[in-house]
Amino acid sequence: VLEHPIVLRVRELSKSFEGLKAVDGVSFDLHEGEVISIIGPNGSGKSTTINLISGFIKPDSGIIDIDGESIAGLAVPDVSERGVSRTFQNGRVFGGLTVDENISLGFHRRLRAQRPLYGLQKYPVVRWLSLLGEVACSLVTGPHTREENQELHKRVDREVDRFRERLGSRRADYAYTLSYANRRRTEIARAHISEPRLLLLDEPTAGMNQSETAEILQQLQHLKAQGHTILLVEHKIDLVTALSDHVIAMDGGRIIAFGDPDNVRSNPEVVAAYLGK
Numbered sequence: 001v002l003e004h005p006i007v008l009r010v011r012e013l014s015k016s017f018e019g020l021k022a023v024d025g026v027s028f029d030l031h032e033g034e035v036i037s038i039i040g041p042n043g044s045g046k047s048t049t050i051n052l053i054s055g056f057i058k059p060d061s062g063i064i065d066i067d068g069e070s071i072a073g074l075a076v077p078d079v080s081e082r083g084v085s086r087t088f089q090n091g092r093v094f095g096g097l098t099v100d101e102n103i104s105l106g107f108h109r110r111l112r113a114q115r116p117l118y119g120l121q122k123y124p125v126v127r128w129l130s131l132l133g134e135v136a137c138s139l140v141t142g143p144h145t146r147e148e149n150q151e152l153h154k155r156v157d158r159e160v161d162r163f164r165e166r167l168g169s170r171r172a173d174y175a176y177t178l179s180y181a182n183r184r185r186t187e188i189a190r191a192h193i194s195e196p197r198l199l200l201l202d203e204p205t206a207g208m209n210q211s212e213t214a215e216i217l218q219q220l221q222h223l224k225a226q227g228h229t230i231l232l233v234e235h236k237i238d239l240v241t242a243l244s245d246h247v248i249a250m251d252g253g254r255i256i257a258f259g260d261p262d263n264v265r266s267n268p269e270v271v272a273a274y275l276g277k
């Protein structure tokens with residue numbers, strides 16, 4: 001087996017909320033081009049793990065390295081500058097922006113990484129603003145050059161093309177008018193447009209019907225075939241099995257099983273954890 005370099009290294013990662021250990025000593029490696037899925041009952045710490053890696057919450061202790069560099073405790077924009085993109089469990093898009101604008105936001109982050117805030121990041125208010133999220137981030141990135149605009153449009157076209165049948169006719173529509181599934185498609189496009197080094201997806205098919213789920217599976221298989229490195233939180237076990245190189249099963253903030261999808265799904269402790277809830 002080829003040993004691909006480690007993209008994400010997590011060691012003894014822990015986070016408590018008022019005494020509740022949401023994530024409790026989690027360790028794993030994610031290699032380049034690999035898909036690892038995290039499964040586990042509700043409240044087992046899956047989203048908290050994603051939130052810690054993406055910088056949305058700060059760990060109490062533990063190591064999070066991207067390509068050998070520590071990102072533990074960094075602010076969200078700084079984590080995303082290091083090539084980490086994510087989607088959210090509830091499908092967060094900006095309702096007052098169009099589909100195209102939402103997707104574009106993901107690319108502003110990349111521009112920001114290449115041209116960090118024109119040096120403006122030395123002002124605390126700018127750093128604080130950029131914590132507000134992608135919109136603020138794009139504001140402080142400043143105007144684009146003609147080349148950057150061309151590149152942006154090319155990439156938005158490419159992302160929309162991925163979801164052609166669904167988003168193709170909606171590009172100028174405000175995101176608040178979209179169906180739930182289309183919001184989630186827009187979100188995936190936004191996360192992907194920057195060609196992230198690591199893509200974190202929190203239940204991308206939650207609330208989707210069978211045919212929508214099958215379509216997302218196809219999209220994710222396509223991303224995997226392109227060589228993307230993906231950490232996926234997902235409940236639908238058939239999707240997990242079809243897509244994952246390895247599966248992590250969590251319960252009570254801890255990893256209770258790791259390995260081959262079929263082994264993990266049939267692991268007695270994993271079965272018991274699901275039945276126990």
Ligand code: ADP
Pocket residue numbers: 017020021022040041042043044045046047048049
């Ligand atoms: P999962 O995604 O596996 O369903 P979460 O990671 O969202 O689980 O939550 C793990 C535990 O941490 C749960 O008990 C949840 O209530 C708690 N938790 C998560 N986020 C917070 C927060 N921001 N404040 C307080 N408790 C939280």
Ligand code: MG
Pocket residue numbers: 046047048089
């Ligand atoms: Mg969750």
